[in-house]
Amino acid sequence: MKVVKFGGSSLASGKQIEKVFQIVLSDMERKVVVVSAPGKRFAADHKVTDLLIECAEQCLLNLDSRELYERIIERYSSIAKELKVSDEVIKDIEDDLLGRLNGDKSQPAEFMDLVKASGEDNHAKLVAAYFQQQGVEAHYVNPKDAGLFVSPDPGNAQVLPESYDMLYALNERSGILIFPGFFGYSKEGKVYTFSRSGSDVTGSILANGLKVNLYENFTDVDAVYSVNPSIVGCPKEVKVLTYREMRELSYAGFTVLHDEALVPAFKAGIPVQIKNTNNPLAPGTRIVSERDNTNGPVIGIASDHGFCSIYVSKYLMNREVGFGRKLLAILESFGLSYEHIPSGIDDISIILRENQFTASMETEIKNRIEIELHTDEVVIERGLALIMVVGEGMRHNIGTTAKASKALAEANVNIEMINQGSSEVSMMFGVKEVDEKRAVRALYEEFFAAVTV
């Protein structure tokens, strides 16, 4: 059995939903279908989830939300019309959404989650109605009835472990099950959503709970590419990669799949197949626990910018038990999470994402470090990019570092920082943002293009 999840663009119009129907019907194993809210039909279109957020905000401000409400309903009814599904389901959707919008607003974050979640919940009903109208046994599944319980954290719910056992019972239901993504219920029966793009998470939880063979994630790209196509034209597609490789790549800008989405599948060792709704015959990319290394040591190159570093030096720092811990505690007291901590003997750098690090914070943190840790020097550098060279095959491949650093040197890129852990699934280079694209191209050339010369 397979769990199949479709993203917003795969369900944005009647035409897209027809494709989804064909895809599901073409494989008897595809029994559980996780749906997102309707996404964009064209670049300038709005996602239903965005409309719902705006609508909920208006309600919370006591402003008139009627126009937004109608735009949302219009999205569903235009799809229903296109698919010739009876108006009854649209009436259900209207009642449901109105009920939510008129609900309790004393806890704004909870209200927001309740409204947001309607995008997936109502679309699941519509998709189920279409399947039924096509003569297929299909049922909308309410996550509360199915036992998808989550922690009561608005916008950042975490699945509760007991859900997995409850969800296993879905195996006994007949027909195709249409399951809304993105949210679950607290033990008190309230709706809480996962973080944004959380339908991927729902699919992964169901895959784990139902103990299926495969979790198929349909999106709008043919595959995961070995490098960002906006930096290198027509890059190589990745056929198979491991969870760890996917995670390292997605960290630095590969956004095909929601980060947290892999966790439940990873824990159950269930492979995840990325496929394209608009080109279902393309093989796509499979994410697995282990792969053979026949494709060379490197599987992909990712990069991301907007990083900064806090460089701290203190003579004999190395002798001071507790120095690093104290330094990290100062950052933690500002709620900052760090990315990496490369260190020399008497110096240590902390790499963080720049967006969380305001100018006023910068001054305050610099002062606290200088005063509390009696440092010799604290220097903050902004405008850094991190480049990840990722591949399980690097683990014991002598010379990968040499190849990578030679390629960067020849492209005249100065390496500001290198961080290679014992894990050796990835090698990280810190460079200045202005050098980012040149560096990525040089590395791609070295590890992928060179072979074909």
Added chain:
Amino acid sequence: MKVVKFGGSSLASGKQIEKVFQIVLSDMERKVVVVSAPGKRFAADHKVTDLLIECAEQCLLNLDSRELYERIIERYSSIAKELKVSDEVIKDIEDDLLGRLNGDKSQPAEFMDLVKASGEDNHAKLVAAYFQQQGVEAHYVNPKDAGLFVSPDPGNAQVLPESYDMLYALNERSGILIFPGFFGYSKEGKVYTFSRSGSDVTGSILANGLKVNLYENFTDVDAVYSVNPSIVGCPKEVKVLTYREMRELSYAGFTVLHDEALVPAFKAGIPVQIKNTNNPLAPGTRIVSERDNTNGPVIGIASDHGFCSIYVSKYLMNREVGFGRKLLAILESFGLSYEHIPSGIDDISIILRENQFTASMETEIKNRIEIELHTDEVVIERGLALIMVVGEGMRHNIGTTAKASKALAEANVNIEMINQGSSEVSMMFGVKEVDEKRAVRALYEEFFAAVTV
């Protein structure tokens, strides 16, 4: 003015002290002479400090220490005889040492420091007597009178900041000042020693306090070498290097100078000259704040083994504010200091010195990390060596990493870990211990020998 410090082997015999006398007299600037206790005259000889430690231990155990006492006195009197210095000073030394050995033993660590410090203190008296006998105005200086105050930490005293101002007054004294190294006095008037080889520290404190132009440190090597001569034959001598470079090299096995010794000189920006008592015309090595980079990006290659790594992986570790701090706090609670913390996205390694990390600690720490931090995997690897490629010139030299990693790849050395901080004074490679020497030779060949081909 210069502060000149002589190590134990430079003062081990009358003949050596004659050399010291010639060196001091040959330069009018050499006004303050810091002396160590008599060191070894030949490989199988004993250092007086070692004899004193043994003697103090015997006393503390209420065992007969007479033989050791006599061997110590014999060292001084044989030197006095060789130098034809009057017996009077030996009587002084006998009285002094007997007084110490018969002193208060209720605080064993304090008693030990008092006895240990006599090695330098009494030798300073003997050296001063020889200078005087040669017709030179020279005075033994008592650190208590001079104002060298330290914290009351037996065997690990730290200079108190007010000492520097007090010591400045030594500028007004006439003649050559013979100052015993290795110890100072607490505010309560008790003797406390620096950590082992602490005479280097005394010299550096005096250089800072007296605001001299140069701190000359006479030892028994011609210079600091660019690599360990026991790994690479006849290595290049280093003429000038910075404090930071020296520190990074000494971290990984370059033991020419006591680590802490550089701090006071470094803080006052006073250059330190390493010279050879047995070959005083050799230029030696100068340690400075800044140097020009005409000698290429790399100044030296050092290596040390006996390291281990604790590898910790946890899916989405990166998202957890406080993970690194909690991990370091666990190690800190065992009193462990770490060396480096290279990290991937969801994994982090902690590199520590193996000698502090017992097998029972290993099990307990592994358990605590797994239980308290809910990690996916904790792997401990022993038998690692760290290789430091050091040089201020590496800072903005494109291609140094490429050269280093290519050399290692060609020598068939797998790089277990790379850590290059923003400071870029050094690049660190972690390799297996069995590969250490091969790796060092390959790097030396690449950065030093290649030029002469």
